[in-house]
Amino acid sequence: MTPIITIDGPSGTGKGTLAVRLAHHLGWHCLDSGALYRVLGLAAGRRAIDLEDAAALAELAAQLGVTFVDGRVLLNGEDLGDAIRTETAGMAASRVAAHPAVRAALLDWQRRQARGPGLVADGRDMGTVVFPQAPLKVFLDASADERAARRYKQLIGKGLSANLADLAVDIRERDTRDRNRPVAPLRPAAGALMVDSTALSINDVFELILEEVRRVFPDQVP
Numbered sequence: 001m002t003p004i005i006t007i008d009g010p011s012g013t014g015k016g017t018l019a020v021r022l023a024h025h026l027g028w029h030c031l032d033s034g035a036l037y038r039v040l041g042l043a044a045g046r047r048a049i050d051l052e053d054a055a056a057l058a059e060l061a062a063q064l065g066v067t068f069v070d071g072r073v074l075l076n077g078e079d080l081g082d083a084i085r086t087e088t089a090g091m092a093a094s095r096v097a098a099h100p101a102v103r104a105a106l107l108d109w110q111r112r113q114a115r116g117p118g119l120v121a122d123g124r125d126m127g128t129v130v131f132p133q134a135p136l137k138v139f140l141d142a143s144a145d146e147r148a149a150r151r152y153k154q155l156i157g158k159g160l161s162a163n164l165a166d167l168a169v170d171i172r173e174r175d176t177r178d179r180n181r182p183v184a185p186l187r188p189a190a191g192a193l194m195v196d197s198t199a200l201s202i203n204d205v206f207e208l209i210l211e212e213v214r215r216v217f218p219d220q221v222p
């Protein structure tokens with residue numbers, strides 16, 4: 001069976017960075033499942049599909065021509081660049097992701113990403129729904145204010161404008177929707193390693209998780 005590590009948690013905890021770093025360190029594949037919902041939100045916008053139209057969104061999800069190449073996300077061959085990384089794209093992703101039919105349509109595609117030598121899967125329901133059999137499940141959290149502050153720094157660092165108060169409101173709104181939706185709500189999987197990164201650096205969290213990877217997959221860590 002393919003070794004799998006799932007990393008779930010709300011946005012702004014550093015999940016994505018950690019998943020990529022861990023996958024790189026281990027030489028494993030990485031699944032950024034949030035990007036999938038972000039691409040779907042963007043594709044829906046381009047086709048003027050209403051983000052509440054579950055049937056149309058599920059149909060689009062079922063034939064979404066998305067590929068991940070070296071950290072880039074392509075839609076039907078087109079590199080989407082940072083277009084899927086904006087706050088607006090995150091909010092659209094959270095809205096399309098709330099529809100059970102959309103989640104069902106993306107399930108097989110996500111499971112097919114589990115390929116040797118291993119997979120690090122990052123998202124909201126990787127450990128609870130998509131890969132419940134994963135031997136190592138991590139739930140990464142941080143306070144909403146700290147997550148907003150990190151996001152603020154990230155946007156300013158990219159030369160983009162940002163407003164801390166607006167970001168905090170967005171983060172809380174997204175959290176509420178992701179945690180309260182009827183299907184695959186954001187919550188820790190049974191047996192998940194709980195990590196609160198509020199007062200930890202990315203390096204601290206990386207080392208902490210790597211320690212656990214060594215314990216669970218003793219033959220895999222270089």
Ligand code: DC
Nearest residue numbers: 011033034037093094097123124125
């Ligand atoms: O991790 P992210 O910020 O890129 O995710 C964007 C949105 O996609 C998030 O608000 C909720 C949704 N999502 C989800 O419902 N399930 C996942 N496994 C990953 C993301």
